[in-house]
Structure formats: structure tokens, C-alpha cells
Amino acid sequence: RGEGRREIVHSPTSVIIFLFSNTREQSKEFMAAAQREGMMASEFVFILPWLQDGGKEDSPWIGTDGSMLHNVKDQYANAIIIDDVNGFDNTILTPFLERVKEEGLTEADVDVANIYAYIYLFDALKLYAMGARKVLNETNNPASVLDRFRVWNAMRRMVFPGIVGSSGVASGIITMDDRAERAPLYRGFFISPTQDQVMAMAHMEPTMIDPSKCDGLANRSGCYDIVVTDMMTNFWPSIDGRMPLDEPLCGFRNEKCDYTLLIVGAGPRTAQLGTFRYCQRRPIIFNRADKNMFQQMKAAVHDNINPFLGISFNEKEEMLLV
Structure with missing residues (x-):
């Protein structure tokens, strides 16, 4: 933390x-x-x-x-x-309850909260039965189903459907590695x-x-x-x-990108922009000599110039001459 x-x-x-x-x-x-x-x-x-x-x-x-x-x-x-695959739906629950009802039981007779334990046990028993049947078909010898290694070997790479309900809905396909x-x-x-x-x-x-x-x-x-x-x-x-x-x-x-050229190229432009903004935002200040010149301009009279009436300015934004 x-x-x-x-x-x-x-x-x-x-x-x-x-x-x-x-x-x-x-x-x-x-x-x-x-x-x-x-x-x-x-x-x-x-x-x-x-x-x-x-x-x-x-x-x-x-x-x-x-x-x-x-x-x-x-x-x-x-x-x-x-x-x-069925974590957010009831696909596994539906066939399980249908099979339970086929055996004359009700939902109250089983612990639905332990649904995965029931299903895994069913799948394991079905897998063993299919493996034993495969060995028996291959050997035609009932004693061969007692050969654990042979039954285990028959289960390898086996693919079969899980619980299938009366409606035909299956809990899914099971693949053995x-x-x-x-x-x-x-x-x-x-x-x-x-x-x-x-x-x-x-x-x-x-x-x-x-x-x-x-x-x-x-x-x-x-x-x-x-x-x-x-x-x-x-x-x-x-x-x-x-x-x-x-x-x-x-x-x-x-670490895979080089920003050197970008920094070098942006540096002068940033300095130029900063200088421009500084000049633009710098307060406008008139000293005594400037004020005397404005008085002389206002008093000047000539046929070829417009009379100077005054000046209006904002210290940080603009200046208007009238």
C-alpha cells in the first residue's frame, strides 16, 4: 500500500x-x-x-x-x-436436475450448492466405464478390466459428452489429455x-x-x-x-523511443514563443519623457495631420490612440 x-x-x-x-x-x-x-x-x-x-x-x-x-x-x-464455459449460465444445472428427476429424486434430495462435486464424480465414473468397456471390447476378456494400466491407457485422449438430460441438453464436451x-x-x-x-x-x-x-x-x-x-x-x-x-x-x-530530435526541435520554438508571450504580457509603462511627448503631439496643429485627442490603454492587453 x-x-x-x-x-x-x-x-x-x-x-x-x-x-x-x-x-x-x-x-x-x-x-x-x-x-x-x-x-x-x-x-x-x-x-x-x-x-x-x-x-x-x-x-x-x-x-x-x-x-x-x-x-x-x-x-x-x-x-x-x-x-x-458454463460459469455464468445454468447449462450444467439443467441436465443434472433432469437426470436426478429420472431417478425418482427431486431437487430437495440433493445438495445443489455442491453441483460441481456431483458433476465431476459423474464424469469420472462415466470415464472409467467407457475405458473399461473399450478394454473389454479389445480383449474380450473380463479379467482385463482389472488391469489398471490398460484401463488408464484406454482413457488417454478420450472425448465424450458430459451429463445429458432428457431434453437433450448436455453439460458440455469432456476432453482427456x-x-x-x-x-x-x-x-x-x-x-x-x-x-x-x-x-x-x-x-x-x-x-x-x-x-x-x-x-x-x-x-x-x-x-x-x-x-x-x-x-x-x-x-x-x-x-x-x-x-x-x-x-x-x-x-x-x-526505452524504445528516442525523443532527442523532438526535444532539440521544440526547444528553440518554445523559447521563441515564451519570449513573444512575455513581450505581449509585459505591462505598458510610460515615463515622464513619453508623457511630455504626448503633450507636444496633442498641442501640434498642422493641416496635414489629424488632431491628437488622447490615449487609452490597458496595462497588459492593448493601447488605443484617438
Whole structure:
């Protein structure tokens, strides 16, 4: 906290990414603190990766009664939230409740606040069943499903739909990477200061790398790339609607731009303008000799000159001769 620390952050930084364990609540505190320190979205791009764990929480700017907390939402203005593709809708909730009702249960029989735990458990069981079925089909030997490595190997790079409700709505497509771990599927959401609903701006989908070029067992990676696809453009609050460059044209500390010629060229012109303005603004003062000359001019009489009647002047702006 303090001006010194703010300048340390401000000088080399244009993008701020922060991640907390208690995602929503702590991000709200951070955004409030950033606003108090004068770190506005016009100077920085705030990116908030939100973690989904357990319950499906409301946005920090939604009150307990469902009302919009505009003072809180204003703190998030122009921020970008990285969340699950269904983080701001009920796409995952609808098929889950439909499947629950198919089993003769009601919403009251389950803990909807723990929706993600249910869905992840369902996906894990479905994945195991599909892996075991694949091994059984390949070997035609029921004992082979007890071979953990073989079942695990069958799960690698598997793609399958999540929960599918009776209406046909699915919770999403699940992609397993080369280590049979769930590959992330995210979406970027822009918090517009003029709209109540968040705006989906980018889709982030895993794309598997060719097995001949990547082996998860050898390099201990998932062997996938995240492909980002823009879902909308010209949304950023700038003159041309574009987001800031990854690096300013002149660098973060203006080290890539040489202002020597500009300074040398502007120096004489500035001095000339300053001298001109000084002369123009200098008070007009008449000494005794000037006043005597004015009296003589006023007394002069000749057919070829106009009579001098007097003088009127403002000490700093103008002088009129009559």
C-alpha cells in the first residue's frame, strides 16, 4: 500500500493477473483495494482466473436477494474473468436436475450448492466405464478390466459428452489429455460497465498434439495446446475498440523511443514563443519623457495631420490612440 508501491507496479505493468483460493470473495476485496489505490481499468487490464470447486456461486455483484450491487460491479468494470464455459449460465444445472428427476429424486434430495462435486464424480465414473468397456471390447476378456494400466491407457485422449438430460441438453464436451487427465475448457468473459450481463469474448479449447510429436509418458505433459478463438471484437473501451498491445510501442519505460530530435526541435520554438508571450504580457509603462511627448503631439496643429485627442490603454492587453 502507498504511492511508492503503486508506482513500482504501475511503471512496468499493463496486465495484472491474480488468483486466489477463495476466488470470488477475495477477488472482490482485491478490486476494491485496486480502486482505492487509483489503479483503474483505463490503465491496466485485470484478468481474474476463477476456480470452480464444489458449489456454483453467484457473481460478487449479485446480492443474497438476487439484486444487482452496482457499486460492486463498478469495481469490476472492464475486467476479464476466465471461467468455466458454463460459469455464468445454468447449462450444467439443467441436465443434472433432469437426470436426478429420472431417478425418482427431486431437487430437495440433493445438495445443489455442491453441483460441481456431483458433476465431476459423474464424469469420472462415466470415464472409467467407457475405458473399461473399450478394454473389454479389445480383449474380450473380463479379467482385463482389472488391469489398471490398460484401463488408464484406454482413457488417454478420450472425448465424450458430459451429463445429458432428457431434453437433450448436455453439460458440455469432456476432453482427456495424453495423461488421462481432464483438459481445461474455459471462456473469457468481459465485464461491461454498461451491461448487467457479462459478455463472452473468447473461447479457450484444448487441441491435442499429434501423438507422433508428443508423448505424455515421456515428457509428463498433457500434449495439448489451448486454442483461443475470439467471440467478439471492438469491445474494449478505447478509441478504436481494440485491447492494449502486449507491449507498448515505446516499451514499458519508453526505452524504445528516442525523443532527442523532438526535444532539440521544440526547444528553440518554445523559447521563441515564451519570449513573444512575455513581450505581449509585459505591462505598458510610460515615463515622464513619453508623457511630455504626448503633450507636444496633442498641442501640434498642422493641416496635414489629424488632431491628437488622447490615449487609452490597458496595462497588459492593448493601447488605443484617438
